[in-house]
Amino acid sequence: MSKMIKITYREALKQALREALQTDEKVFLMGEDVGRYGGAFAVSKGFLEEFGPDRIMDVPLSESGFTGAGIGAALGGMKPIVEVMTVNFSLLAMDQIINNASTLLHMSGGQVNVSVVIRMGCGIGSQLAAQHSHSWEPFYAHVPGLIVLSVGVHEDARGMVLTALKSPDPVILFEYTSMLNMEGEIPENSGEVDISKAKVRRSGNDISLITYGTGVYKCLEAAALLAEDGIDAEVLDLRVLRPMDEESILESISKTHRALVVEDAWRSVSISSEVSARIMEKGFFELDLPVERLCGVEVPMPYPKHLETAALPQPMDIADKVKKMLRS
Amino acid sequence: MIRFKMPSLGADMKDGTLAEWRKQPGDFLQRGDIIADVDTQKGLIEIEVFSEGTLEKLLVQEGEKVPVGTVLALIRPVKGHEKEEEELPVTSVDLHPIEEAKPSELPKSTKERIKISPLARKIAEENHVDITQLKGTGPEGAIVKADIEKAVSKKGKEEAEPIDLKPVPPSVESIRMAVAAAMSRSNREIPHYYLEKRVDMSNTLEWLREANKNRPVQKRLLPLAVYIKAVAKALDEVPDLNAVWDNGLVRKNEINIGFVVSLRSGGIVVPSILQADSKTVDEIMDAINDIIPRARAFRLRSSELSESTFTISSIGEGGADKVYGIIYPPQVGIAGFGGISEQAFAVNGMLGIHPVMDITLAGDHRATDGLIGSRFLGALTKYLQNPENL
Numbered sequence: 182m183s184k185m186i187k188i189t190y191r192e193a194l195k196q197a198l199r200e201a202l203q204t205d206e207k208v209f210l211m212g213e214d215v216g217r218y219g220g221a222f223a224v225s226k227g228f229l230e231e232f233g234p235d236r237i238m239d240v241p242l243s244e245s246g247f248t249g250a251g252i253g254a255a256l257g258g259m260k261p262i263v264e265v266m267t268v269n270f271s272l273l274a275m276d277q278i279i280n281n282a283s284t285l286l287h288m289s290g291g292q293v294n295v296s297v298v299i300r301m302g303c304g305i306g307s308q309l310a311a312q313h314s315h316s317w318e319p320f321y322a323h324v325p326g327l328i329v330l331s332v333g334v335h336e337d338a339r340g341m342v343l344t345a346l347k348s349p350d351p352v353i354l355f356e357y358t359s360m361l362n363m364e365g366e367i368p369e370n371s372g373e374v375d376i377s378k379a380k381v382r383r384s385g386n387d388i389s390l391i392t393y394g395t396g397v398y399k400c401l402e403a404a405a406l407l408a409e410d411g412i413d414a415e416v417l418d419l420r421v422l423r424p425m426d427e428e429s430i431l432e433s434i435s436k437t438h439r440a441l442v443v444e445d446a447w448r449s450v451s452i453s454s455e456v457s458a459r460i461m462e463k464g465f466f467e468l469d470l471p472v473e474r475l476c477g478v479e480v481p482m483p484y485p486k487h488l489e490t491a492a493l494p495q496p497m498d499i500a501d502k503v504k505k506m507l508r509s
Numbered sequence: 510m511i512r513f514k515m516p517s518l519g520a521d522m523k524d525g526t527l528a529e530w531r532k533q534p535g536d537f538l539q540r541g542d543i544i545a546d547v548d549t550q551k552g553l554i555e556i557e558v559f560s561e562g563t564l565e566k567l568l569v570q571e572g573e574k575v576p577v578g579t580v581l582a583l584i585r586p587v588k589g590h591e592k593e594e595e596e597l598p599v600t601s602v603d604l605h606p607i608e609e610a611k612p613s614e615l616p617k618s619t620k621e622r623i624k625i626s627p628l629a630r631k632i633a634e635e636n637h638v639d640i641t642q643l644k645g646t647g648p649e650g651a652i653v654k655a656d657i658e659k660a661v662s663k664k665g666k667e668e669a670e671p672i673d674l675k676p677v678p679p680s681v682e683s684i685r686m687a688v689a690a691a692m693s694r695s696n697r698e699i700p701h702y703y704l705e706k707r708v709d710m711s712n713t714l715e716w717l718r719e720a721n722k723n724r725p726v727q728k729r730l731l732p733l734a735v736y737i738k739a740v741a742k743a744l745d746e747v748p749d750l751n752a753v754w755d756n757g758l759v760r761k762n763e764i765n766i767g768f769v770v771s772l773r774s775g776g777i778v779v780p781s782i783l784q785a786d787s788k789t790v791d792e793i794m795d796a797i798n799d800i801i802p803r804a805r806a807f808r809l810r811s812s813e814l815s816e817s818t819f820t821i822s823s824i825g826e827g828g829a830d831k832v833y834g835i836i837y838p839p840q841v842g843i844a845g846f847g848g849i850s851e852q853a854f855a856v857n858g859m860l861g862i863h864p865v866m867d868i869t870l871a872g873d874h875r876a877t878d879g880l881i882g883s884r885f886l887g888a889l890t891k892y893l894q895n896p897e898n899l
Contacts (some may be wrong), residue, residue: 469628
C-alpha cells in the first residue's frame with residue numbers, strides 16, 4: 182500500500198491533465214480561458230507557460246465551433262481534451278457532440294473513431310441560479326456512441342482523464358466545480374482508473390445507496406450518520422453513466438435487497454429512473470422494498486442559498502429517507 | 510430426488526390439508542402405494558405415489574393446509590431412475606389455474622391481494638410459510654423479509670403441536686360451491702356443441718340379461734359398466750375426444766372414464782375408472798362397485814379424482830330421456846346417457862317397439878368439430894349394440 186497524500190479535487194484534476202500532456206505529445210487542451218487566464222477554475226494554471234500555446238489553446242466564445250474543431254482534430258489523429266467551461270454552455274455544443282462525435286463511427290461504417298475527451302465543469306452549490314446550475318448527465322447518458330463518466334471522488338479526479346484518453350470513442354467527463362476546493366486522501370501513486378465499472382465506495386448490508394458525482398460524498402456522509410443508528414448502508418458510485426454497469430448494481434441489490442438512488446439531477450427521466458428500471462427488470466425478485474429515489478427538486482434552481490440547499494438531496498435527507506424506508 | 514407434490518384433485522381444488530402421513534421417512538414406496546390422506550372439499554382423499562423409491566423426508570406437517578403444487582415430500586428414487594425429477598400424480602386437471610374458477614356471481618370472496626415484497630415471497634415459498642396468516646410490517650402493511658424470517662423461526666418452535674385430525678366430511682355447501690365453480694368456468698370458457706343419437710338397445714339389454722342370468726346379485730352387471738366400456742373403445746377410435754384443452758388439443762395416452770355420481774345430500778362427485786379400455790366389462794363393474802360407496806363416503810383416491818380424460822353422465826332407469834352435459838374442464842367432451850324407454854322405432858324397414866336410448870355428446874368446439882363428435886357417437890353406437898365384442 183502506497184503512502185496516502187492529501188490533495189484537493191482541483192489539484193487532482195490538474196495533476197492528471199499535466200500527466201496526460203507530459204506523456205503523450207498528441208494530447209492538447211483547448212477551451213475558453215484555459216491558457217492565459219489559467220482556466221475558469223484555475224485547473225490549468227501555469228500550463229500555458231509549461232506546454233506552450235500549441236498545446237494549451239484559448240478559443241473564442243463559441244462552444245459549437247471549438248467543440249467541432251476538437252472533434253475534427255480527433256479525426257485527424259490528435260488526442261484533444263476539449264474543456265467546456267461549464268455544462269450549462271454545452272447545450273450550444275450538443276449538435277457537435279451528438280450529431281458528430283457520437284455518430285461518426287457508425288456513419289463512416291466503422292472507419293473513423295472520434296477519440297475526443299470533452300470535460301465539463303458542472304454541478305450546483307455556488308448560488309449561480311437557474312441558468313448556471315444544470316445537471317445534464319441524463320441528457321448525455323441517453324446518447325449511444327458516447328462514454329459518459331462522472332468524477333465523484335478525488336481518486337477519479339486524479340485518474341479518469343488518463344483512462345478516457347485511451348478510449349477510441351468520445352468521452353464526456355463531468356467534473357464538479359463545487360468540489361474543487363474539497364480535500365481528500367488518495368494514494369500517492371494514483372493514476373489511471375477503470376472506466377468500465379461502478380465502484381463500491383462503502384460496503385454495507387442493509388441498503389444500497391446508488392449515486393454518482395456530488396452524490397457520492399453526500400451518501401458517504403449519510404452512511405456515516407446511519408451507522409450511528411446501526412444501519413449498515415452500502416454506497417455504490419456509478420462512475421460510468423453510459424454504458425451503465427448493470428452488473429455491479431444487481432450485485433449490490435442481491436446483497437442488500439433494498440435501494441435508494443440519489444442524484445442532484447431532476448427526477449423525471451433521469452439516471453435514477455434508469456437505475457430503478459433496471460433493478461426492476463433484472464433484480465425484481467431480490468427486492469424487499471420498492472426502490473426509492475432522492476433527486477433534485479424539479480424547479481429552476483433558486484438563487485437564495487437556503488432554497489438552493491433545499492432543492493438538492495443533502496446527507497441528512499438521505500439518512501432520513503433511509504430510516505423511513507427501513508422503518509427504524 | 511423426486512419431489513412429491515400436493516396433487517390437484519379436480520379443477521376446483523386450490524389447496525388441501527395434509528391429514529395424515531401413511532408412510533414415514535425410510536419406508537420403501539411402490540407405485541400405487543398410499544402415502545398420505547389429504548382433506549379437501551371432496552372429503553378425505555387417499556393420495557397415491559406413482560414412482561418407486563425410499564421416502565426421504567416429509568416437508569409438510571400433518572394438519573398443515575398447503576396449495577396445490579406444494580412439495581410435500583422428497584423420495585429417493587430406486588437406482589436407474591435417478592433422472593426422474595418430479596412426481597406428478599396430477600395430469601390433466603391442474604393445467605388451468607384455479608383462481609379463475611370463481612365466477613363473479615358467487616358470494617364475493619373476501620380475499621384481498623396480499624402485499625408482499627418479491628424477496629419475501631421467494632423466502633416464504635422456500636420455507637412453506639403461509640403468507641395469508643402473516644401481518645406485514647413493511648410499507649403499506651406489506652410483508653417483508655423480516656416478517657417471513659420471524660414466521661419461520663416461530664414455526665420451528667411450534668413444531669409438532671397436536672392437531673385434531675378427525676376427518677370431517679365436506680359440507681353440502683362446499684360441494685355445491687365446488688360444482689358451481691367448475692361448471693361456471695366451463696360454461697364461461699368452453700364453447701360447447703351438442704350432438705345426439707338414438708340407439709336401439711335391444712341387443713344390449715338382451716346380452717345383459719343373458720350375462721346376468723347365472724350371476725349372484727352382487728356380481729350382476731349394470732348398463733353403466735357397458736356404457737363405460739363402450740365409451741372407452743369409441744374413444745380409442747376417436748382419440749381427439751380423449752384429450753384436454755391447454756391452449757391447444759392435448760391427447761391423453763390413458764383412457765380414464767369419469768362418471769357422475771350423485772350424492773344423497775346433493776351435489777356430485779366424478780370418480781374415474783382408470784384405463785377403462787384395457788379392463789373387461791366385469792372388471793369395470795367390480796371397479797364401480799368399489800368406487801361408488803367410497804365416493805359417497807368421501808373416501809376416494811387421488812388418481813380416481815384427478816385423472817379422468819373423459820366424463821359420462823347417465824340418468825338411469827326411468828329418468829329423463831336425454832341429458833346434455835357440461836364439460837368438466839380441461840376435458841373436451843362429455844357423453845350423456847338418457848333413460849331407456851320403449852319407443853316406436855324402425856329397423857330394416859320394419860316399425861316395431863324397441864327399447865331405445867338417446868345418447869348425447871357435448872364437445873368443446875375449440876378442440877374438435879361436429880364431424881369428430883359424430884364419428885364418436887357412431888362408434889359408441891356400434892359398441893353399445895355389440896356388447897359381446899366389448
